[in-house]
Amino acid sequence: MSKPKVVVTRQLIDEAQRILEDRKGELEIVQWNSEKPCERAWLLENAKGATGILVMLSDQVNDELLQAAGDQLKVIASFSVGTDHIERAALKKRNVRLGYTPTCLTDAVADLTVMLILMAQRRGGESMAKVIKGEWPQMPWHPLLMTGPQIRGCTVGFLGFGRIAQASLQRLLAFRIKRAIYLTSKPGQPVKEDHFNLVKTANIPIEPAQSADQIASESDVVIVGCALTPDTKHLVSTDFFKKMKKLAVIINIARGPVIDTDALVKALDQDQIFGAGLDVIENEPNIQADHPILKQPRCVLVPHIGSATIETREQMATESVENLLAGLTGKEMVNEVEL
Amino acid sequence: MSKPKVVVTRQLIDEAQRILEDRKGELEIVQWNSEKPCERAWLLENAKGATGILVMLSDQVNDELLQAAGDQLKVIASFSVGTDHIERAALKKRNVRLGYTPTCLTDAVADLTVMLILMAQRRGGESMAKVIKGEWPQMPWHPLLMTGPQIRGCTVGFLGFGRIAQASLQRLLAFRIKRAIYLTSKPGQPVKEDHFNLVKTANIPIEPAQSADQIASESDVVIVGCALTPDTKHLVSTDFFKKMKKLAVIINIARGPVIDTDALVKALDQDQIFGAGLDVIENEPNIQADHPILKQPRCVLVPHIGSATIETREQMATESVENLLAGLTGKEMVNEVEL
The missing domain is CATH 3.40.50.720 (NAD(P)-binding Rossmann-like Domain)
Incomplete structure (x- = not known):
């Protein structure tokens, strides 16, 4: 045989x-x-x-x-x-x-989520670029120079609240966020799987949201962590950005097309939001050097490295x-x- | 009057x-x-x-x-x-x-410390630069593409273990690190002030190191968080880097001159360490665009924005x-x- x-x-x-x-x-x-x-x-x-x-x-x-x-x-x-x-x-x-x-990639993606949140809030990409261009010597110190919003006290909103989103929340608790809200396919209903016992044991409120609108308007950090379906395609578009806070940031660690890239570019251009951190984007990996998103100093885009740990x-x-x-x-x- | x-x-x-x-x-x-x-x-x-x-x-x-x-x-x-x-x-x-x-800046600096660790391990600056240059379409996927070490399971070594270092450790616990060691001006002795009750309550070992050598050789992440004194100037130099692990990263959120920049450039050039994340550097802010540290893809340098939150x-x-x-x-x- x-x-x-x-x-x-x-x-x-x-x-x-x-x-x-x-x-x-x-x-x-x-x-x-x-x-x-x-x-x-x-x-x-x-x-x-x-x-x-x-x-x-x-x-x-x-x-x-x-x-x-x-x-x-x-x-x-x-x-x-x-x-x-x-x-x-x-x-x-x-x-x-x-x-x-x-x-097995939950931890690696959750780690990257935190990196992207901090980079979006603390202007990681923008400030690094200034140093690389040799602009640091010409940046006279003043009290609001290169400042961004602080994560302590933030409301964090999750679009999708599966294992990776929950692992990200677990990390964020240590940064003293104030509250978490999440939208699943069943708005307003408590999440079924509480993978790390956070909903039960965390010392901050972790609550289901009624709608994407609520996530947009109440969150200081929005994390896209849902699957891509016909319902979630462009879930985050012009309307969503208009409802977001001016100092809020948006993070995408799920699938590119959940965010409408053109709408994101506009929202950043018009200072409707503070910044963005993306591990994924529509049409990846075909992002050429002249792509409009790359002209946004407050947008950090990394090449889908969520699970990229050895x-x-x-x-x-x-x-x-x-x-x-x-x-x-x-x-x-x-x-x-x-x- | x-x-x-x-x-x-x-x-x-x-x-x-x-x-x-x-x-x-x-x-x-x-x-x-x-x-x-x-x-x-x-x-x-x-x-x-x-x-x-x-x-x-x-x-x-x-x-x-x-x-x-x-x-x-x-x-x-x-x-x-x-x-x-x-x-x-x-x-x-x-x-x-x-x-x-x-x-009042403890939280802001501790947040930035975590950002720099994750960027150094996960190649945040390097991968962002590749996207900006338009290289993403030419990066064919393979299992080790853009991978870096994972923070879970790491030993984190602190040079200096004051309030900011301890606040950073508090955040890192949520990332499931394995162990923390610290060097103060009294090697081998337990730290006096346990600002957040971590030494007492954390579920991992948090131990005083006997020497800088021990920090170098046992840590996967080294965090420089000490004051600048004649004793700490160039505390991290060629000898220190030679003792570090090949996959380790070094972070400086304290004062530039604690790290010998020339030695750091050499260590990165020769792959003695995996990467670096710096909020401070010798001779800042006079870092011109042709500074050798800026040619290191695995070094992230931001312009002293530790406390820069609104x-x-x-x-x-x-x-x-x-x-x-x-x-x-x-x-x-x-x-x-x-x-």
């Missing part, structure tokens, strides 16, 4: 690669061998006869790929939290299991391999998508 | 200006009236006959000024934490009291006025320097 074949569309990081190679005796391992994303033609060719495939965000998993693989395919293990690149229905139809890595990426790799192996043998995955 | 004269070397912020102007009936108030720092000649001329002077960091308080004022001078109120611009001995000799504003500066202004008024009437100041 021939060994089951697995296809892996990347060289993996240390520990994960080791776990995989430990199975060389029992598995035929075919692995893409370059720093560049895996080529589609290579994947379609090598998928043939595979029992499991470990894919990256950049690999489309659809009928074409599943058909190329064949009926023996048991598992797709995705090195990702998001599964937008995967046609779930196609997997379900063929009874192929789907593993992913949603939980520790997190190692854990994502390890969990992907574990999901792959569990899928081959019918065992329980670390995290499996219900199809 | 003529009204006592006070000289103020700045227009103050809202509330503080109001408190001052409320005293117009009882005081002769002479105030510098420009956005630029007060001119020395103006100050020397107007100080004549003053009972109190409210000064900024940019005003030298020395024999010359005190002599120009005259024997009736009772109080100098400085809008600052530092008092390097003030000759304390000259004040003591003349029995002039000195007020300052050391406590709330803090308002409080500093208010407290300065309160110190001034207390000095005139022999009452207790919010914060007075023991001369």
Whole structure:
């Protein structure tokens, strides 16, 4: 009997690669061998006869790929939290299991959320740029020079209040914020999952909001942490910005299209809000140097590095391999998508 | 009898200006009236006959000024934490009291400390620069793209462990660091003032270090938070960097000369450490665009904005006025320097 074949569309990081190679005796391992994303033609060719495939965000998993693989395919293990690149229905139809890595990046993204809030309030990008341009010697000190709003005493509003939003709130409590409000798909209702027991134990009010309007008008910091759906696309647009406080900042660590970029540029231009901190943006990564958002000194934009810590990426790799192996043998995955 | 004269070397912020102007009936108030720092000649001329002077960091308080004022001078109120611009001995000799504003900026500086740590670890400056240059579209995703070390599980080492350092630690606990060590002027001895009851109550070890070497070799994050003295000048230099971990970052929120800048540039060049986050630097603000530190992508440098929040500066202004008024009437100041 021939060994089951697995296809892996990347060289993996240390520990994960080791776990995989430990199975060389029992598995035929075919692995893409370059720093560049895996080529589609290579994947379609090598998928043939595979029992499991470990894919990256950049690999489309659809009928074409599943058909190329064949009926023996048991598992797709995705090195990702998001599964937008995967046609779930196609997997379900063929009874192929789907593993992913949603939980291990919570801390890394929550950390980055705090970084972006502080940079937006404290003018991190703007003040760094002034130093780099050599303007520091010509900045005579005065009491309001480069000042921004302070996080102590802020009301923090969350659009979406899942695990990452709650982990961010957990950090913000130490900065002595005053109050948190959150909007979920069920406005006005208490959140179901209190992942870190904050709602129960925090010494500040943590309350459901009735509407996006309430989040806009009452928050000093707005954090976009919701999934992208037809309902949340451009949820934050001109109307929302008009209702925000002049000293408020907006943060997006979720998906770019929840914020209408043109409206954000206008809001910053017209000083309707104080600043913005974005890890994601519409049409990323196709943001050219002449993009209007990059002309806004009070907007910090980083290139989707929410989960980009060494520790997190190692854990994502390890969990992907574990999901792959569990899928081959019918065992329980670390995290499996219900199809 | 003529009204006592006070000289103020700045227009103050809202509330503080109001408190001052409320005293117009009882005081002769002479105030510098420009956005630029007060001119020395103006100050020397107007100080004549003053009972109190409210000064900024940019005003030298020395024999010359005190002599120009005259024997009736009772109080100098400085809008600052530092008092390097003030000759304390000259004040003591003349029995002039000195007020300052050391406590109200703790939160603002501690917040900035966390911002700088996260930016140094998560490559905040470097990744923002790539986006601004239009490089994002040409950054093909791979598992270690733009990754940095994660703060969770870190050992954080403090050089100096006063109120601001402890407030920073209070915030860092929420990020699940593993351990804190600190070096004070009494190595190996427990810190005297446990300002926020952290040493007593935190659920991680918080321990005195035996030496700067121990801080260097055991820390994943080093925070410079000590005063500048002959002992601490260039405390962080080539030897210190050589002992640091390759993935460690160094943060300076205290005084520039504690870190030897040339040694820091070398350490970054040679990948001896992962990154740096600086609010202060030797020879600030005279940092020209061609300064070698600005060529280091992993070094974030902001222009001494530690206390630059609107709330803090308002409080500093208010407290300065309160110190001034207390000095005139022999009452207790919010914060007075023991001369």
